[in-house]
Amino acid sequence: MKFKQRMLVVVSLLIIVGFTLTASVSFYLSRQAALDSLVEHEMPLTSDNIYAEVQRDLIKPRTVSSFMGNDTFLEDWILGGEQDPTSVTRYLNEIKQKYGAFTAFMVSDLTRNYYHAEGLLKQVSESDSRDDWYFHLRQIPGDSELNLDPDLANGDELTIFINFKIHTSDGTFLGATGLGLNLASITQTFSDYRERYGNNVYLVTPTGNLLLHDRSVPFSETLFQKIGIQSVVDQVLSQPEGRFSYVKDGTTYLLNTRHIEELNLILCVEAEEGQVDDALFPPLFITLFVCFIVTGVVLILLLKAINHYQQELEGVAWQDPLTGLLNRRAFTERYERIKSSHLRSGKPLALLMIDVDHFKAVNDHGGHALGDKVLQTIAQLLNRNQRPADCLGRWGGEEFILLLPETDLEQARVIAERVRLNLETDGLLATLCPQGVTLSIGVAVEQDVFDLDAHVLAADTALYQAKQDGRNCVRTAE
Numbered sequence: 001m002k003f004k005q006r007m008l009v010v011v012s013l014l015i016i017v018g019f020t021l022t023a024s025v026s027f028y029l030s031r032q033a034a035l036d037s038l039v040e041h042e043m044p045l046t047s048d049n050i051y052a053e054v055q056r057d058l059i060k061p062r063t064v065s066s067f068m069g070n071d072t073f074l075e076d077w078i079l080g081g082e083q084d085p086t087s088v089t090r091y092l093n094e095i096k097q098k099y100g101a102f103t104a105f106m107v108s109d110l111t112r113n114y115y116h117a118e119g120l121l122k123q124v125s126e127s128d129s130r131d132d133w134y135f136h137l138r139q140i141p142g143d144s145e146l147n148l149d150p151d152l153a154n155g156d157e158l159t160i161f162i163n164f165k166i167h168t169s170d171g172t173f174l175g176a177t178g179l180g181l182n183l184a185s186i187t188q189t190f191s192d193y194r195e196r197y198g199n200n201v202y203l204v205t206p207t208g209n210l211l212l213h214d215r216s217v218p219f220s221e222t223l224f225q226k227i228g229i230q231s232v233v234d235q236v237l238s239q240p241e242g243r244f245s246y247v248k249d250g251t252t253y254l255l256n257t258r259h260i261e262e263l264n265l266i267l268c269v270e271a272e273e274g275q276v277d278d279a280l281f282p283p284l285f286i287t288l289f290v291c292f293i294v295t296g297v298v299l300i301l302l303l304k305a306i307n308h309y310q311q312e313l314e315g316v317a318w319q320d321p322l323t324g325l326l327n328r329r330a331f332t333e334r335y336e337r338i339k340s341s342h343l344r345s346g347k348p349l350a351l352l353m354i355d356v357d358h359f360k361a362v363n364d365h366g367g368h369a370l371g372d373k374v375l376q377t378i379a380q381l382l383n384r385n386q387r388p389a390d391c392l393g394r395w396g397g398e399e400f401i402l403l404l405p406e407t408d409l410e411q412a413r414v415i416a417e418r419v420r421l422n423l424e425t426d427g428l429l430a431t432l433c434p435q436g437v438t439l440s441i442g443v444a445v446e447q448d449v450f451d452l453d454a455h456v457l458a459a460d461t462a463l464y465q466a467k468q469d470g471r472n473c474v475r476t477a478e
């Protein structure tokens with residue numbers, strides 16, 4: 001790989017690695033900050049808000065159920081032998097209407113009659129699994145329990161029942177009463193929570209049953225069956241408040257829990273750790289895009305700079321600094337190129353060795369600076385008169401070399417004569433050197449074997465002859 005390509009690759013890699021590292025570190029730090037904010041602020045805040053909403057949605061019906069459980073009307077009616085069931089039915093209907101409940105019910109322990117807002121529904125029986133809730137309520141030490149069951153009175157729709165015991169002041173169990181809330185509307189509320197706060201929300205009983213949640217989780221699930229959460233489920237159930245994380249299907253979930261005293265339920269707010277990435281990826285992509293653009297611009301500038309300096313260096317390497325003509329090395333390289341096309345075509349290639357006559361005298365009389373000026377002027381004149389395909393160089397000192405492709409000896413001689421004459425009659429040179437500047441030129445033509453040394457030697461020999469013949473003339477090689 002060339003130096004230039006190596007430089008471009010190294011610089012590209014440096015920029016790309018630099019940008020990628022910077023972008024990655026900044027992405028990592030931003031992600032940590034976003035996660036901290038999610039765990040420390042957003043989830044607890046969501047939990048607070050949902051707690052307030054759960055209080056509004058569930059605690060009020062619970063208060064009403066509690067009021068029903070402690071209502072002396074029901075106690076008296078049961079103790080009075082359950083006369084006139086319409087009074088209980090009316091009572092239940094009024095409660096149901098007033099508080100917008102899905103159902104209101106009362107069960108007498110004496111007769112096992114189950115009343116609801118439209119009258120007697122059935123009798124509860126220990127042999128009917130649907131009535132398990134009732135016999136369970138009888139046994140528990142507390143006053144109340146929340147249950148999720150199908151409601152017989154409403155086409156078996158899943159209903160949240162808030163069950164309260166009815167008992168006498170001395171604690172004798174008389175039956176159960178309470179409200180049923182429509183599950184569909186409550187799960188909708190939880191789905192609304194999810195949409196509003198962007199987190200999963202569910203309520204869990206102290207034994208780990210999922211009681212209420214949005215529709216994303218099957219109802220039959222318990223917390224123990226929820227994949228991934230098993231690692232922390234014991235802590236979730238035993239701590240009044242907590243922050244946990246668990247992994248499910250390669251995704252990390254954050255869990256914020258809180259015990260709701262009044263309902264004896266655990267409120268769980270769950271967020272995907274990856275949700276913070278959604279906000280962070282666009283800036284990352286912008287950074288990488290900027291990196292791409294900057295890399296491109298830097299590479300273009302670098303390429304231009306390298307090309308510029310390369311050209312300058314090539315100029316220094318190939319140019320004669322005084323005259324701007326090709327130096328000996330560049331001329332040799334050109335000769336080799338031109339030679340190969342002549343080898344194919346077999347056409348003649350002419351070489352002119354051009355030497356300034358008595359140049360030493362110019363230096364001696366006018367000084368070295370004038371000598372330089374004269375050499376530059378001669379170079380310009382020679383350059384001006386050459387054809388596009390010709391190749392002119394400075395061979396050394398006051399000696400120039402001119403290569404004429406596809407030119408035979410006679411044509412070359414004519415051209416050399418013209419060059420000599422042009423120079424002899426040039427006005428500027430006459431001004432610089434009043435004593436006059438003349439050229440001696442030796443011409444040699446190659447047709448078969450193109451060898452620069454031999455070619456130069458032949459032209460030099462002709463030049464020597466020109467000098468011998470009194471200078472200011474053209475001589476051709478035999």
Ligand SMILES: Nc1nc2c(ncn2[C@@H]2O[C@H](COP(=O)(O)OP(=O)(O)OP(=O)(O)O)[C@@H](O)[C@H]2O)c(=O)[nH]1
Binds near residue numbers: 322368370396398
């Ligand atoms: N000013 C200047 N003089 C140079 C340069 N290169 C060579 N010379 C001078 O050119 C002169 C060449 O002198 P000679 O080789 O004796 O040839 P000449 O005086 O031209 O005589 P003939 O070639 O025999 O006609 C020397 O004095 C060199 O110092 C240059 O770049 N600048």
